[in-house]
Amino acid sequence: MYNHQPKDEPCSICIFLSGRETEHNKRSDIVFEDKNTIAFISPKWWINNPGHVIVASKKHFENIYDIPDNTLSRVYVIAKKISIALKEAYQCEGTSTRQHNEPAGNQDIWHFHIHVFPRYKNDDLYKRHDQSRFVEAKQRLPYAQKLQKYFLNYQHS
């Protein structure tokens, strides 16, 4: 419903899920994975919120209109898990989530995903919306490692 994915454009999240790495998505970015869901460090960062996390369904749905209720629920339960993990692993002062549908709604990756942000006092996440940029895999790695360590301890607790 209301789909915008160009017919000749492969889905970058599906490519990543198939096991292929790109400069934007490395296996080392993955912080949590289960049967239905994947969570990884976003390749694009906002200026004062480094290391935010993308949570996506493994099955391809373009947007919130299309995703089945049970898949949607599962993705948000993992987003909750990531929010708690960010508080512990990054010691951030808050968290927020957002999700975009269609080009007018800021969507530019055609596979349903949620952004989970670590938040800090006066980070101006919204006002500085234009100040986002892609970061190198080596910049993402220490953030991924903090969350991977958190989930490893969490599993064993």
Added chain:
Amino acid sequence: MYNHQPKDEPCSICIFLSGRETEHNKRSDIVFEDKNTIAFISPKWWINNPGHVIVASKKHFENIYDIPDNTLSRVYVIAKKISIALKEAYQCEGTSTRQHNEPAGNQDIWHFHIHVFPRYKNDDLYKRHDQSRFVEAKQRLPYAQKLQKYFLNYQHS
């Protein structure tokens, strides 16, 4: 977990749920309601996104860290329903959702809730974050009525 609600501050969403109206929350703002969830026109609007909707759990939980998984899921299933309704009732060009935790995460109402926005090309929802303001009940009413009409037809279809 990580709670910030001042002890002497009553919860404005719980007050509304108890049946009391204020200038910010009227019964006529309600567009959808079931056993666990309520959706109503936000009293605060962003400059190019009039009539956005708040979806909240009826039971009081402060934030994403505290809300149980099944309640969280239910609230997002209703947010999906509202997103589809906005497309039909407002003829908007996209939708987006966001959810805030703790003051550093832009939270200022201490009861878990999701913002569901109608989106339009170049609406600059994020860049113009500071340009929000409370609007009068009479401004909210035509938006509420559009969604109420949608859900009435939806029930009968």
